[in-house]
Structures are given as structure tokens and as C-alpha cells.
Amino acid sequence: MAEDLSSLQQVRGRVKWFDPTKGYGFIKCPNDGPDILLHVNVLRNFGQSSIADGSEIEVVTHRTDRGVQAVEIVAIAPPERDDTPVLSDLADLDAVELSNSPLEPARVKWFDKAKGFGFANVFGREEDVFLHVEILRQSGLSDVQSGEALAMRVIDGKRGRMAVEVLAWEIASSTQKKEA
Numbered sequence: 604m605a606e607d608l609s610s611l612q613q614v615r616g617r618v619k620w621f622d623p624t625k626g627y628g629f630i631k632c633p634n635d636g637p638d639i640l641l642h643v644n645v646l647r648n649f650g651q652s653s654i655a656d657g658s659e660i661e662v663v664t665h666r667t668d669r670g671v672q673a674v675e676i677v678a679i680a681p682p683e684r685d686d687t688p689v690l691s692d693l694a695d696l697d698a699v700e701l702s703n704s705p706l707e708p709a710r711v712k713w714f715d716k717a718k719g720f721g722f723a724n725v726f727g728r729e730e731d732v733f734l735h736v737e738i739l740r741q742s743g744l745s746d747v748q749s750g751e752a753l754a755m756r757v758i759d760g761k762r763g764r765m766a767v768e769v770l771a772w773e774i775a776s777s778t779q780k781k782e783a
Contacts, residue, residue, distance in 0.1 A: 613677065615661045623653045623746050630660055639664055640672040649676035650773025653746040657682030681743035706754040711747045723753060732757050733765040742769040
């Protein structure tokens with residue numbers, strides 16, 4: 604059966620909430636329209652397994668008799684944040700210098716959202732890299748899974764190596780290709 608393309612619409616909204624365990628969440632429309640269902644498979648097709656609440660998101664939607672749902676993600680921007688560093692290790696760092704540091708390929712060793720932290724390993728290095736839940740949130744992610752591939756900007760913090768920005772591997776690799 605062919606899909607009715609007349610019901611497709613591109614909209615921009617904010618993630619109301621997303622639960623990776625349940626496999627779905629909702630996007631709040633800016634024009635007070637109905638909330639938009641965001642299924643984890645649509646998010647995975649974009650290259651992420653989670654998204655932070657409050658993230659700005661642009662999606663293609665499809666209206667069904669059960670409501671409006673996202674069928675494709677066009678863009679995601681992390682939630683707005685103030686300039687106050689979330690971790691004391693970041694208080695004295697230059698934002699421009701951080702953004703110019705290289706993205707390093709890494710894999711999640713483990714992450715416990717309830718504890719608010721976990722660790723990853725940069726490929727080719729043995730030491731653990733600390734991952735804090737607020738760094739994930741500022742990067743537009745709400746959770747990561749053991750074994751998940753990431754790209755991270757890493758610094759030597761007061762207590763060891765730590766991530767200061769985290770991107771889903773697919774997003775980072777497509778961004779790098781566009782810049783090349």
C-alpha cells in the first residue's frame with residue numbers, strides 16, 4: 604500500500620520527554636498542536652539511541668488515526684544551557700579551545716543513568732574516560748549503552764581523563780565528512 608505523502612509535514616519542536624527503556628517519547632509542537640510521538644527506531648535511523656529532554660528537534664511527521672508521529676529526523680540541537688559549567692573541572696576551560704580539540708573515537712564501557720556517570724574507552728588507549736550525565740545532556744543525549752560507539756572531546760581533568768562533549772558515532776562521522 605502506498606503512503607499518502609500529503610500527510611507528511613516537516614515541523615520543529617522540543618523534546619518533552621524520551622525514555623529509551625520504553626522506546627518512545629514525545630515532542631511538543633511550538634504552535635500548541637498535538638504532541639508528536641517519537642519512536643526509538645526513528646531516533647536510531649538518525650544515528651542516536653537517546654535524546655535529552657528539552658532538545659530542539661526538526662522532524663518529518665505523519666498524521667495517522669492514532670495521532671501524529673515522527674517518521675524521520677532532520678536535525679537535533681542540544682537543550683539550551685546557561686554558561687555556568689556543570690562540573691568544577693570545566694570552570695577554567697576556554698570554550699573555543701575545547702571546540703577546537705579533536706573528536707576521539709570511543710566505546711562506552713558502562714554507564715549508569717541513576718548514578719549519573721559511567722566510563723568509556725578511547726580506541727587505542729587503555730585508561731578510562733569519565734562520562735557525566737550532564738555532559739551527555741548538554742550534548743543532546745540522555746543515556747548511552749555499554750558497547751555504544753561515540754565520538755568524544757576529552758580533557759585531562761582534576762580527577763583524570765573526562766569527556767567534555769559526546770556525540771553519537773554516526774552523527775560525528777557524518778559531520779566530519781561534511782567538513783572535509
